[in-house]
Amino acid sequence: MNDYRDIAELHSFEGFNMIPVNEDKSPMAWLAGTEYLYNPITVFDNRYIAPRIAVTCGVASGGLEVFDFDKHQGQDIDSVFNDFMTHDEVIAVVTQGMAAIYKTPSGGYHFMIRSGRHFSNTSVLSRYADGNVMIEVRGGGSYVVCHPSEGYTHTAGVEMIKLQNIDLQLRTSLYTIARTYNAYIKPEQGTVKTGSWGNFDKSKAWGKFNEEGEDEAKQVLKEFGWQLDKIRHKDGVELWTRPGKTKGVSATLGQYPNMFYVWSSNAEPFEYMKGYTYTDILKLLKFNNDWNETKQYLIEKYAPEVVPEPEQEINVIKFPVEVFPEAIQSYISELNRTLNYKMDFLSVSFMFTMATINGNSIKLRVKNGWTAATTFWFAVVGDSGVMKTHPVTQMIKPLKQIDNSSKDIYDYQMEEYNRLDESQKKKVEKPVFKQLLIEDFTLEACHWIHKHNPKGLGLYKDELVGFINDMNKYRKGSDEQFWLQSFNNSSYIVNRVTKEPLIINDIMVNIIGSIQLSILQQAVKAANGNGLIERFLYTTSESNIYPLSMDDINKEWIDWYNSNLVAIEKSFVYAEQPTIIEMTPEALKLMIEYDTALCNIQTSEDTSAGMRNYLNKIKTYIPRLALLTCIIDVCFDGGVYLVDDRHMKKATMIADYFISSAKFIFQEADRLDDINSVKRFLVSKGLSKTDQIREMLAKGFKQVDIAKVIQSPKSYISKIAQDVRK
Numbered sequence: 001m002n003d004y005r006d007i008a009e010l011h012s013f014e015g016f017n018m019i020p021v022n023e024d025k026s027p028m029a030w031l032a033g034t035e036y037l038y039n040p041i042t043v044f045d046n047r048y049i050a051p052r053i054a055v056t057c058g059v060a061s062g063g064l065e066v067f068d069f070d071k072h073q074g075q076d077i078d079s080v081f082n083d084f085m086t087h088d089e090v091i092a093v094v095t096q097g098m099a100a101i102y103k104t105p106s107g108g109y110h111f112m113i114r115s116g117r118h119f120s121n122t123s124v125l126s127r128y129a130d131g132n133v134m135i136e137v138r139g140g141g142s143y144v145v146c147h148p149s150e151g152y153t154h155t156a157g158v159e160m161i162k163l164q165n166i167d168l169q170l171r172t173s174l175y176t177i178a179r180t181y182n183a184y185i186k187p188e189q190g191t192v193k194t195g196s197w198g199n200f201d202k203s204k205a206w207g208k209f210n211e212e213g214e215d216e217a218k219q220v221l222k223e224f225g226w227q228l229d230k231i232r233h234k235d236g237v238e239l240w241t242r243p244g245k246t247k248g249v250s251a252t253l254g255q256y257p258n259m260f261y262v263w264s265s266n267a268e269p270f271e272y273m274k275g276y277t278y279t280d281i282l283k284l285l286k287f288n289n290d291w292n293e294t295k296q297y298l299i300e301k302y303a304p305e306v307v308p309e310p311e312q313e314i315n316v317i318k319f320p321v322e323v324f325p326e327a328i329q330s331y332i333s334e335l336n337r338t339l340n341y342k343m344d345f346l347s348v349s350f351m352f353t354m355a356t357i358n359g360n361s362i363k364l365r366v367k368n369g370w371t372a373a374t375t376f377w378f379a380v381v382g383d384s385g386v387m388k389t390h391p392v393t394q395m396i397k398p399l400k401q402i403d404n405s406s407k408d409i410y411d412y413q414m415e416e417y418n419r420l421d422e423s424q425k426k427k428v429e430k431p432v433f434k435q436l437l438i439e440d441f442t443l444e445a446c447h448w449i450h451k452h453n454p455k456g457l458g459l460y461k462d463e464l465v466g467f468i469n470d471m472n473k474y475r476k477g478s479d480e481q482f483w484l485q486s487f488n489n490s491s492y493i494v495n496r497v498t499k500e501p502l503i504i505n506d507i508m509v510n511i512i513g514s515i516q517l518s519i520l521q522q523a524v525k526a527a528n529g530n531g532l533i534e535r536f537l538y539t540t541s542e543s544n545i546y547p548l549s550m551d552d553i554n555k556e557w558i559d560w561y562n563s564n565l566v567a568i569e570k571s572f573v574y575a576e577q578p579t580i581i582e583m584t585p586e587a588l589k590l591m592i593e594y595d596t597a598l599c600n601i602q603t604s605e606d607t608s609a610g611m612r613n614y615l616n617k618i619k620t621y622i623p624r625l626a627l628l629t630c631i632i633d634v635c636f637d638g639g640v641y642l643v644d645d646r647h648m649k650k651a652t653m654i655a656d657y658f659i660s661s662a663k664f665i666f667q668e669a670d671r672l673d674d675i676n677s678v679k680r681f682l683v684s685k686g687l688s689k690t691d692q693i694r695e696m697l698a699k700g701f702k703q704v705d706i707a708k709v710i711q712s713p714k715s716y717i718s719k720i721a722q723d724v725r726k
Contacts, residue, residue, distance in 0.1 A: 017060035020050030058140030105151025127184035205298035341391035349395030359456030372623035388514035398565035455574035456508025464513030583643035625651035
């Protein structure tokens with residue numbers, strides 16, 4: 001216990017209301033029910049022998065207010081308080097006898113002032129980022145433990161008993177400065193009035209300015225009389241002074257991210273205690289609060305400076321049909337001559353058919369731990385109106401014939417099965433349809449179809465866009481994982497709530513489908529980075545439409561092709577384990593040389609990020625292509641299953657074709673992305689389609705590209721171009 005009787009009486013004489021408190025800072029029991037917070041106590045007897053002594057704030061102590069700098073949670077209050085003490089207004093208060101400063105036992109600070117009749121009630125001025133109190137002012141209705149209680153030491157200013165009444169303008173400045181340290185924003189409504197605050201969508205010019213326009217916003221503030229008073233060393237927050245005032249904090253910049261926060265009630269056109277974005281500053285000051293003028297200025301400011309670059313010459317090569325046996329070359333040539341089917345489309349469709357026929361039957365050992373399978377994803381690319389579906393269906397027709405025969409067998413077996421009684425059915429397995437080609441399917445159905453045909457499947461999607469877009473939407477879920485495992489010929493476990501777990505070993509799903517170039521370019525830009533879009537092998541884009549030929553293909557050609565592939569499929573029997581074949585040292589050497597060449601392309605500064613990723617997938621395709629060409633050669637020309645240098649050379653020739661096709665597609669996507677950014681800008685200016693076309697022509701864009709992004713007929717673009725030239 002300590003004897004505070006004399007202390008209490010002395011302070012009472014100077015107008016301070018002192019009360020005894022317990023060790024836990026609670027008032028002594030005899031104070032219960034009294035009005036000690038508002039009425040001074042005048043009797044200082046043995047009841048003032050207590051663990052600690054406190055002083056009441058507000059009216060009973062002549063308007064005493066205490067700024068409590070708190071660090072109860074162990075925060076760094078010293079840096080805040082030390083920075084607070086550097087302000088000119090604070091220095092003036094301290095040096096003129098208007099402040100008494102004490103350090104508390106917890107490491108915080110009490111900054112005491114006396115304001116006569118102009119005190120406030122207790123309120124929080126600033127919080128830490130986690131929401132805990134940083135600076136709280138104790139006013140009417142509260143008290144603070146004070147010196148000479150143990151642990152409370154006088155550090156600066158006068159002693160509390162000698163406090164002079166504070167100038168009201170300086171008092172207001174203290175409140176403002178203390179508030180500027182607030183680092184907390186409420187999760188929902190925030191600690192500031194929102195107004196137009198919060199638009200940081202960088203696809204909009206004003207959102208972009210809110211992120212990037214700090215320097216220009218500051219320049220505008222200075223032009224209209226605002227001054228940068230100081231930059232706070234603690235956190236880099238800028239303290240600004242309003243026009244007509246020489247010193248003091250009227251606003252902060254950086255206290256909240258990208259926000260100009262006004263603390264002054266005399267800073268028109270800004271409102272008191274409200275946050276403003278850089279766009280708001282521009283609108284209110286430079287454009288006299290006219291949003292339309294502000295918007296137009298920002299749109300012009302961020303107009304894309306896109307100048308069409310000279311197109312890099314891409315050597316788009318033809319598919320090397322010579323890699324196939326002569327009989328297949330002849331069949332493809334006849335289909336091209338008589339039906340105008342593009343040879344590229346026919347070639348990849350043949351590869352898809354042979355890869356599906358083989359499935360998991362024969363694989364290639366590349367190195368220990370690396371086995372290649374004939375898994376391929378093909379995209380047949382052509383403009384609208386170009387024949388894409390017909391050449392694909394022509395070449396995959398043997399797969400449909402095989403499925404038709406399999407369905408006949410299944411139907412017969414089911415008839416026999418249905419004739420059995422229930423007891424007999426329990427003794428035999430129920431027949432299953434061993435399907436090879438799937439078109440209309442759900443992923444769950446695909447799982448079960450594959451389970452019944454472990455050799456593998458072929459997936460044909462006439463319009464590939466839906467399938468690719470679905471892939472782009474996948475995140476880290478089961479659908480994406482299935483297709484990734486499928487591409488890698490890995491195993492996959494299907495878990496369903498209502499069914500038994502299903503294990504699919506060596507997933508083998510070859511894919512082929514057609515897609516328009518413009519739609520493919522959109523899909524490339526929309527890709528979510530999961531790498532699925534780069535796993536497709538793209539044909540060169542066909543835009544020409546050819547007239548029908550008078551010549552007709554001999555039906556014997558078609559019968560020969562179909563019957564041969566059906567017979568080949570029967571020879572590929574998958575007996576739970578694949579046949580593993582080898583490659584010669586010469587073939588491996590060629591593969592490594594080609595891989596090194598691709599690495600050099602990938603590390604070149606001229607190679608785009610999209611092509612770098614694509615070349616990674618091409619590397620995985622090289623041994624697959626060598627294996628497939630080996631299988632095709634053996635099936636049509638005889639020989640042994642051994643990948644040699646001939647097959648590796650064929651593989652690199654085919655890979656070169658797909659690389660050149662991909663370069664064209666990715667470059668086209670990048671170029672159209674540039675022109676689309678110009679279109680978005682022109683649309684934001686409110687220009688008509690005709691005026692948009694004129695602007696794009698003036699910038700040097702090609703008519704064909706303008707037609708794609710504006711979605712207008714080429715003839716209309718050409719007409720406007722003629723008018724522009726006139």
